[in-house]
Structures are given as C-alpha cells and as structure tokens.
Amino acid sequence: MTEASSIAIECKGVVKHYGQGAARVTALRGVDLTVRKGELLMLVGPSGCGKTTLISVIAGVLDRNEGACTVFGEDFARMSARARTRWRGENVGFVFQAFNLIPTITAAENVAVPLMILGEGHGAAIRRAREVLEMVGLGDRWRALPAQLSGGQQQRVAIARSLIHGPRLIVCDEPTSALDHQTGHVIMRLLKNVALREDRALVIVTHDARIFGFADRIAEMDDGRIERIVTDPRELMAGTAPGR
Amino acid sequence: MxxxxxxxxxxxRAKYLAIIMGVAFASLLITQQASIFVGLMTRTFGFITDTSRPDVWVMDPKVQYVDDIKPVQDTMLYRVRGVAGVEWATPLYKGLLKARLSNGNFQTCIVVGLDDATLTGGPPVMLEGTLADLRRSEGVIVDEEGAKGRLARMPMDEQGRPIKGAKPIPIGIGDTLELNDRRAVVVGVCRVSRTFQSQPVIYTTYTRATQFAPRERKLLSFVTAGAAEGVSPRELCERIQSQTGLAAFTRDEFSWKTVLYFMKYTGIPINFGIAVALGFLVGTAIAGQTFYQFTLDNLRHFGTLKAMGAGNLRLLRMVLLQALVVGVVGYGLGVGAASMFGRLAGPTQLSFRLLWQTLAGTGAAVALICVIASLISxxxxxxxxxxxxxx
Structure with a gap:
C-alpha cells in the first residue's frame, strides 16, 4: 500500500468558527491530522477543546470554514448537500455517548435503520440487523426495546448500527463515558475486534483514560489545536492528563 | 422508513393519543355542528319534501320561502291548469291557525288544506286512519309529534283540574279540536318531517281549511302541478311564469330558495359557523401544538437519522406520513363519534342530518389541520x- 492509498483522513489547517461578529467563537484553529486506514485514533483533551467539532467536520455533519480535509479521498466542501448526505449514509458509522437509539423501535430495527436509509427493504434489513446483533453478542435480544436493555447492551446495539452498512469511517463520541469500567472495556474490545479492519478507520473522542490502551494513536487537543500525537498512552499519562 | x-x-402512547384526540375533537365538533345545522335547514323545507308528488310549486312572486304565505286568488288555479304541459294542478292551503284544545288552551298549528278531490300533497306516512278519512265530516289528520306533544290532553281529576305530574294523553282518532270556532274531528294520525318551529301540523281538505281560516279575499297559498310527459319541470316553470305572472319553482329550487332565505336572514349560519370555526381552531391548536411537541421530542432522533444519511425529503415524508395517520385515525374517530351522536339524537327533537358533503368537508378541514401541524413541525x-x- 502506498503512503497516499493508506490514508483514510487527511486534515490540513482546518478552522471552524461558531457564530458571527463579537459572538464568534473559534473551535478549531488550524488542525492538522492524518488517520491511516486500519487505525484506531483517539481524540483526547479537555472539554471545549474542539474534539467534537473536529469529528463533526471529519464525519461531514459540520462544514469547516478554512483548511482542507479529505476523507477516503473525498472533500465534503466540493460536494452538494445531497451528495454529502448520501456519502455519509454509505460511508460513515456513528456511535454516540447517549447511544441515540430510537426508543420506540426494537434493537433490530434500530440497527437496521442505516440500511433502510440506503433503500433496503424492511425485511432484508431486519435479517441483516439480526446477524450483526449476533456479532455483538445480542442475537437473542433483537426484539427488545432500548429501555429493556442495559447501558452496555444499548451501546452494543449502537455499535451494531454503526457497522451494519459496512462504513469505511466510524466516529465515536465518548462511547464509554456512560458505562462502568468493565462494560467500557467490553465495548472497546468489540470496537477494536469487530469494527476495525484494514480498509476502515475509527476515530474516537474520549475523556476516558481507562480505554487509552485500545488506541493505535492518541491525538491530544487543546484550544482548537492538536498539541501532540502519541502511540503509547503512558506518554500522555506522564504529561498533562487529558480530561483535566 | x-x-x-x-x-x-x-x-x-400518551402523545399519540393526545394528537389523535385533538384531531378527533375537531372532527367531531365540525361534523356534529355542521350536521345539526344541515338538520335544522332541512326542517325549513320539510313540508316541501313531504309533499312529494308535485313537480312544480306555483305561488305569488313575492313569496320568499315556504312559510312566507302570500295567497293568490283561487282563479289562478285555472290559469295554471291552462298552461300547456301541465298534466294536473291542485290547490294547496297552508297557514297558521290557532287551535283551541279541550282544556281551553290555544295552540298555533300549521293547517294544510289538500285538494278535495284528489287529496294531493297529503302526509307521507299515515300511522292511524287513512288519508281518505279526510272526506268525513269535519275530519282532520294531526301529526304524531303534535298529537303526543302540544295537542295532547292533560289528565284531569274529578274537579276538572289537571293532575300534576301526570303524563299527557296524546290526541287521537275521535278527539275534537276547535279551529277558528269551527269543530274539527281527528280522523287520523300521520308522521311528517319535523317543522322548523316545531308546531303541530293539521291536514284537512282545501275547502275545509279555507273555512277554518279567517275570511280573506285570497286564500290559495300554492298551486302544485305535475308536468306532462316530455316536459321537464324547469321548462314547465318557465311556461307558467311567462303565462300567469306567478312564480313557479321545481321542488329542489323551492327547497333551496327556502334554505337560502334562512341562511341570509337569520343568524343560524353565523352561530353554527362560529361553532364549526371554533372546532377547527381548537383542533388545529391542540393537534398542532401536540404534534409540534412530538416532533421536538424526536428532534434528536431526526438529527441522528440525518447524520446517518437520511435526507430532508425522506424526513419530510416521515413527518407527513405521521400527520396523515394522525389525520385519518382522528377523522375516523371524530366522524364516528358524530354519527353515534346523531344516532342517539335521532329519537329526540334535535335536528341532525349527516350528509356525505359534511363528511367530505370535515375531511378537508382535518387535512388542513394536519398540513398546518406538520408544516409547523x-x-x-x-x-x-x-x-x-x-x-
């Protein structure tokens, strides 16, 4: 694999402002970041440092103001809103801190949603959803409503939902912060073993130092910039602790 | 999706029921009030409907509605009979006369005088006796509601005083009345459409009716006529108008003329219109607000769907489908409840007539409510x- 073909995400000088005039806040101040295919990258840093803004830009749910950013060779700034929505539907999987499962539909239906958005019929999507739920260890709970599942189980459903359509990029926002230590590790092992592949990239925003060991690289952010990127979590621990 | x-x-469930209830309430109120209005309007021309045989009604040109009696001379009957295309023509008397009851009370009644020879224009349903019994001396036929209600006798005690709390005894065959100091004997009981003012209806022959009525030079209220084969009622009306100078209307035209008079000169449409508008506004407010709240509560999920690749069009379709379901279910419950109300109100004095046009109108109003609610959301x-x- 050449250097260029091994890159999943490449951001250079990405700037993002919120608001206008005197009320303008700069969330990203020229972020340079590269994520390789097959890599699990964690974004860490204090609250308000721009982690969530950065994954929003990377996932194509937020427009940047300046700089360049390509995701698997695609630049969202050059796409129409419709094309970007479609691309996101096909290529991005999301895992959220609060799971964001629709409470009134079953686990299998929640998992099947991305396939249905892409036009798959209900029956076929549910069959596939049950297979993916099997992969995350919830094969027998496919009919359960989210409220009938524990937090860890709900996050596993969310992970299944992020994987069902075979996306190339999976972005996770604080996937373990609502879970206890043991469940958090189960979720991370699942993400690492099931979600990560050679042609796929995982970007995880987290404050949770307990899961740093699962990362291939950890990018530490502060005040809208990447301060440093380390491969060994102990290097971070030795310095300023993230999530301070 | x-x-x-x-x-x-x-x-x-709670929100779903609240939205449905909002729409159902609006639907119920609109259908119910509109049907009562239609029922009330139907009563205004009930006499025309009951007098089903004539194709054409002929009257003084100044007549504005069926109860607006402006009598013409009896000779007009012969002029109408002389018009080409008239198969038959009969006189009809209609007037308000005071009846003196056996207890001495007076009651204003609608007296209808039918052609002595043919008895054309008689009541649609006879419950007791026959129409031909009108040919008996002093014979009159009273309507069922009048017989049981305003014409009914109160039971008396030995001293001739009314017994308090006793059930009135309906007037029946053999009982007598006084109409303008003339004796009338009940020879039959009929069923007619309820009248607008709920007065008892008394049928008799034309000659007898004109004897009951105060003496006037003109006593002929209407001439009712049938069209000869090959002549349309409308065409016959035009011929009668041009040759006699009288006004002539088909049954439907005369019914509409009556309804339009009440619509124009009474506050009834405004009152019912306000009730219908209130139903629409309250329904819109409840359904719109609840549906909007429902959408707000689900905004995070819609956002998640959007992030996962659902476009605006797809989300729009989802919201519209939700509004459609709410509309259909709410509409069904509302008109169902209104129909039930109408069925229960049937035996009472309440006027209620549910037309398909009312159902369609309510459907359109509910659709508008749902469109407004979904547009906001x-x-x-x-x-x-x-x-x-x-x-």
Whole structure:
C-alpha cells in the first residue's frame, strides 16, 4: 500500500468558527491530522477543546470554514448537500455517548435503520440487523426495546448500527463515558475486534483514560489545536492528563 | 422508513393519543355542528319534501320561502291548469291557525288544506286512519309529534283540574279540536318531517281549511302541478311564469330558495359557523401544538437519522406520513363519534342530518389541520443541523 492509498483522513489547517461578529467563537484553529486506514485514533483533551467539532467536520455533519480535509479521498466542501448526505449514509458509522437509539423501535430495527436509509427493504434489513446483533453478542435480544436493555447492551446495539452498512469511517463520541469500567472495556474490545479492519478507520473522542490502551494513536487537543500525537498512552499519562 | 416513522409515532402512547384526540375533537365538533345545522335547514323545507308528488310549486312572486304565505286568488288555479304541459294542478292551503284544545288552551298549528278531490300533497306516512278519512265530516289528520306533544290532553281529576305530574294523553282518532270556532274531528294520525318551529301540523281538505281560516279575499297559498310527459319541470316553470305572472319553482329550487332565505336572514349560519370555526381552531391548536411537541421530542432522533444519511425529503415524508395517520385515525374517530351522536339524537327533537358533503368537508378541514401541524413541525426538522447529534 502506498503512503497516499493508506490514508483514510487527511486534515490540513482546518478552522471552524461558531457564530458571527463579537459572538464568534473559534473551535478549531488550524488542525492538522492524518488517520491511516486500519487505525484506531483517539481524540483526547479537555472539554471545549474542539474534539467534537473536529469529528463533526471529519464525519461531514459540520462544514469547516478554512483548511482542507479529505476523507477516503473525498472533500465534503466540493460536494452538494445531497451528495454529502448520501456519502455519509454509505460511508460513515456513528456511535454516540447517549447511544441515540430510537426508543420506540426494537434493537433490530434500530440497527437496521442505516440500511433502510440506503433503500433496503424492511425485511432484508431486519435479517441483516439480526446477524450483526449476533456479532455483538445480542442475537437473542433483537426484539427488545432500548429501555429493556442495559447501558452496555444499548451501546452494543449502537455499535451494531454503526457497522451494519459496512462504513469505511466510524466516529465515536465518548462511547464509554456512560458505562462502568468493565462494560467500557467490553465495548472497546468489540470496537477494536469487530469494527476495525484494514480498509476502515475509527476515530474516537474520549475523556476516558481507562480505554487509552485500545488506541493505535492518541491525538491530544487543546484550544482548537492538536498539541501532540502519541502511540503509547503512558506518554500522555506522564504529561498533562487529558480530561483535566 | 415508513414503518419506523409509524413506530416513532405510536410508540409514545400518551402523545399519540393526545394528537389523535385533538384531531378527533375537531372532527367531531365540525361534523356534529355542521350536521345539526344541515338538520335544522332541512326542517325549513320539510313540508316541501313531504309533499312529494308535485313537480312544480306555483305561488305569488313575492313569496320568499315556504312559510312566507302570500295567497293568490283561487282563479289562478285555472290559469295554471291552462298552461300547456301541465298534466294536473291542485290547490294547496297552508297557514297558521290557532287551535283551541279541550282544556281551553290555544295552540298555533300549521293547517294544510289538500285538494278535495284528489287529496294531493297529503302526509307521507299515515300511522292511524287513512288519508281518505279526510272526506268525513269535519275530519282532520294531526301529526304524531303534535298529537303526543302540544295537542295532547292533560289528565284531569274529578274537579276538572289537571293532575300534576301526570303524563299527557296524546290526541287521537275521535278527539275534537276547535279551529277558528269551527269543530274539527281527528280522523287520523300521520308522521311528517319535523317543522322548523316545531308546531303541530293539521291536514284537512282545501275547502275545509279555507273555512277554518279567517275570511280573506285570497286564500290559495300554492298551486302544485305535475308536468306532462316530455316536459321537464324547469321548462314547465318557465311556461307558467311567462303565462300567469306567478312564480313557479321545481321542488329542489323551492327547497333551496327556502334554505337560502334562512341562511341570509337569520343568524343560524353565523352561530353554527362560529361553532364549526371554533372546532377547527381548537383542533388545529391542540393537534398542532401536540404534534409540534412530538416532533421536538424526536428532534434528536431526526438529527441522528440525518447524520446517518437520511435526507430532508425522506424526513419530510416521515413527518407527513405521521400527520396523515394522525389525520385519518382522528377523522375516523371524530366522524364516528358524530354519527353515534346523531344516532342517539335521532329519537329526540334535535335536528341532525349527516350528509356525505359534511363528511367530505370535515375531511378537508382535518387535512388542513394536519398540513398546518406538520408544516409547523417539519420546519424544525428541515432546519436541523445533523451536527446536533454530537451536542
């Protein structure tokens, strides 16, 4: 694999402002970041440092103001809103801190949603959803409503939902912060073993130092910039602790 | 995604029921008030409907509605009979006369005098006796409601005083009345459409009716006529008008003329219109507000769907489908309840007539309510930034 073909995400000088005039806040101040295919990258840093803004830009749910950013060779700034929505539907999987499962539909239906958005019929999507739920260890709970599942189980459903359509990029926002230590590790092992592949990239925003060991690289952010990127979590621990 | 949209809608039972109730309430109120209005308007021309045989009604040109009696000379009957295309023509008397009851009380009644020879224009349903019994001396036929109600006798005690709390005894065959100091004997009981003012209806022959009526030079209220084969009622009306100078209307035209008079000169349409408008506004407010709240509660989920690749069009379809379901279910419940109300109100004095046009109108109003409710809601979904999912 050449250097260029091994890159999943490449951001250079990405700037993002919120608001206008005197009320303008700069969330990203020229972020340079590269994520390789097959890599699990964690974004860490204090609250308000721009982690969530950065994954929003990377996932194509937020427009940047300046700089360049390509995701698997695609630049969202050059796409129409419709094309970007479609691309996101096909290529991005999301895992959220609060799971964001629709409470009134079953686990299998929640998992099947991305396939249905892409036009798959209900029956076929549910069959596939049950297979993916099997992969995350919830094969027998496919009919359960989210409220009938524990937090860890709900996050596993969310992970299944992020994987069902075979996306190339999976972005996770604080996937373990609502879970206890043991469940958090189960979720991370699942993400690492099931979600990560050679042609796929995982970007995880987290404050949770307990899961740093699962990362291939950890990018530490502060005040809208990447301060440093380390491969060994102990290097971070030795310095300023993230999530301070 | 349609199934997901529906599951999102019905999953929150409390909100779903609140939205449905809002729409159902609006639907019920609109249908019920409109049907009472239609029922009331139908009563205004009930006499025309009951007098079903004539194709054409002929009257003084100044007559504005069926109860607006402006009698013409009896000779007009012969002039009408002389018009080409008239198969038959009969006189009809209609007037308000005071009846003196056996207890001495007076009651204003609608007296209808039918052609002595043919008895054309008689009541649609005879309950006791026959129409031909009118040929008996002093014979009159009273309507069922009048017989049981305003013409009924109060039971008396030995001293001739009314017994308090006793059930009135309906007037029946053999009982007598006094109409303008003339004796009338009940020879039959009939069923007619309820009248607008709920007065008892008394049928008799034309000659006898004109004897009951105060003496006037002109006593002929209407000439009713039948069209000869090959002549349309409208065409016959035009011929009668041009040759006699009288006004002539088909049955439907005369009914509409009566309804339009009441619509124009009474406050009834405004009162019912206000009730219908209130139903619409309250329904819109409840359904719109609840539906909007429902959408707000689901905004995060819509945002998640948007982030996962659902476009605005798809989300719009989801919201519209939810609104459609709410509309159809609410409409069904509302008109169902209104129909039930009408069925229960049938035996009472309440006027209630449910037309398919009322159902269609209510359907249109409910559709508008749902469109307004979904438009308010969908704006938030359309403007939603998918980035909201990370907030």
């Amino acid at each position: 349609n199934r997901i949209a529906l599951r999102m809608l019905v999953g929150d 969908v704006q938030r979904v359309m403007r939603l930034e998918p980035g909201v999912v990370f907030k």
